[in-house]
Amino acid sequence: MDAKNEAPAKPRLTTSAMIASLAAEGQATRPAPFGHALAELANVRTDIVGMTADLAKYTDLHIFAKEHPERFYEMGMAEQLLMGAAAGMAREGMVPFATTYAVFASRRAYDFICMAIAEESLNVKIVAALPGLTTGYGPSHQATDDLAIFRAMPNLTIVDPCDALDIEQAVPQIADHRGPVYMRLLRGNVPAVLDEYNYKFELGKAKMIRDGRDVLIISTGLMTMRALEAAKLLQKDTVDVGVLHVPTIKPLDEETIRKEAARSGRMVIVAENHSVVGGLGEAVAGVLMRANVRPPAFRQIGLPDAFLDAGALPTLHDRYGISAAVMSANIKSWL
Secondary structure (H helix, E strand, C coil), X not given: CCHHHCCCCCCCCCHHHHCCCCCCCCCCEEECHHHHHHHHHHHHCCXXXXXXXXXXXXXXXXXXXXXXXXXXXXXXXXXXXXXHHHHXXXXXXXXXXXXEEHHHHXXXXXXXXXXXXXXXXXXXXXXXXXXXXXXXXXXXXXXXXHHHHXXXXXXXXXXXXXXXXXXXXXXXXXXXCCCCEEEEECCCEEECCHHHHCCCCCCCCCEEEECCCCEEEEECCHHHHHHHHHHHHHHCCCCCEEEEECCEEECCCHHHHHHHHHCCCCEEEEEEEEECCCCHHHHHHHHHHHCCCCCCCEEEEEECCCCCCCCCHHHHHHHCCCCHHHHHHHHHHHC
């Protein structure tokens, strides 16, 4: 092919497109809610320490490091060492918050978390950025299986916050909780969604954010934000959608899930920023099956059982069905 007839080169994805903000256009955000909440908590609790594996800036722990440098530990790029050192800190009476990416915590450091931390039920708080499809950098960075990996680990509490408010309120509660915690983290400028719903985080509790007669979406993490957006879109088509937010994956608030799913006539949809294998969807299905609760229909919205593509986040969220627009379109087709 001569130069005159060559196809135009595809534009290269920019870094900003691959790590785009999760906020909708014009949506309110708050910067680094985890870092600020932890630094504030450390002002009154001298047992809090911050630890990371060369990712302080990318898990918002740099905020804590700046305000409490004497209690900040940089362990280098070795998640196994990070978890082992955090276990040692906990044995000495400290409450270490250990931050890294979710893929590295769940895949590289699993055995150290299991044997050094969970088996002894040590007071380590693992806070992991880039959960699910919150980065466009492909399978090496996309933690689409971390909930499945960690749900099977005994003694481990699992938290998946929705927004800035959820994170800010979760930090002191997981610090107070006795035992290991794994918390998924939204970092940087995090949307502030739940403020308008008079919401309060309670560890271990699911909360009805909005009620609806036609559909119940049971969601966690980022997908509660998307579910609320989809509910507003569907309202224009007179589809009334309720949203039950489940920020604690383990222990699961089975009582609230059973009660809300048992209300007659509503399709039940579980939405999660995670593979449809082994996450909240299958956990909820198990709860309903054991309780003999049979909604008119049960559906899952989540990521496929596959290694996902790299690319721009908005494109990927549409492609894999976790954007508000695609969610609402799928729900209408199911109805």
